[in-house]
């Protein structure tokens with residue numbers, strides 16, 4: 469008898485074409501969910517969707533009209549039971565160079581889009597009496613880092629939304645949680661390493677050590693570890709985990 473609560477569920481993973489999102493999409497599909505992946509890069513999305521018998525929907529989530537169109541397309545496929553707000557960008561700059569455009573870009577994708585998608589899909593989950601909203605925030609949603617006022621603010625916003633909605637949704641069967649990784653081995657970390665190398669003149673190994681050195685485990689987290697946490701939160705026995713921040717950073721930010 470198949471008792472996996474993900475079997476037959478519809479999951480939407482934003483930014484599902486690569487990195488953490490692709491790992492989550494594969495993991496949820498392996499557990500029996502039908503997975504829709506969305507993002508801007510059609511080729512990446514198509515590759516993931518083909519591998520998991522899923523659905524690729526191209527959308528720029530920094531564009532609200534495009535996001536609304538994506539919501540309509542996904543609703544036509546069925547009720548979204550699992551929403552994984554994963555798409556995000558990271559840019560860093562000192563305060564004086566954090567211009568309005570950078571602030572708006574980061575807030576729109578990392579905080580506003582998760583809010584708007586959660587607002588769009590949660591009512592149907594509530595009506596069904598079951599749902600999972602999981603936002604891939606960051607340990608930057610729990611503490612501060614240098615030169616990242618906008619990114620830290622956006623990730624704190626995502627965590628704050630999660631905590632507030634946990635109160636609102638407590639009696640609905642829908643859980644809302646945030647997963648907060650430290651540095652994960654994806655393109656985002658590769659770009660950070662390249663920036664550090666370019667700005668400091670260090671070689672790649674030394675720039676990588678600047679990131680791994682933040683963790684007591686002295687390593688980057690693997691996307692599969694984040695996917696594991698997301699799949700765990702979808703389980704029936706995880707229904708009491710609600711409004712939480714699951715930190716995956718090798719012990720860097722101790723609660």
Ligand code: NAP
Nearest residue numbers: 483487488507508509528529554555556606651652654656
């Ligand atoms: P990544 O490899 O750069 O992937 C980012 C994903 O977001 C891509 O699929 C990308 O797809 C999508 N995306 C970016 N801009 C988008 C837009 N305007 N509209 C729609 N989708 C967009 O980075 P990642 O490491 O997997 O990051 C995933 C999440 O984890 C992010 O929220 C990030 O902040 C968080 N996180 C990452 C780390 C880390 O060290 N890597 C640590 C903590 C938290 P397209 O480019 O095709 O649009």
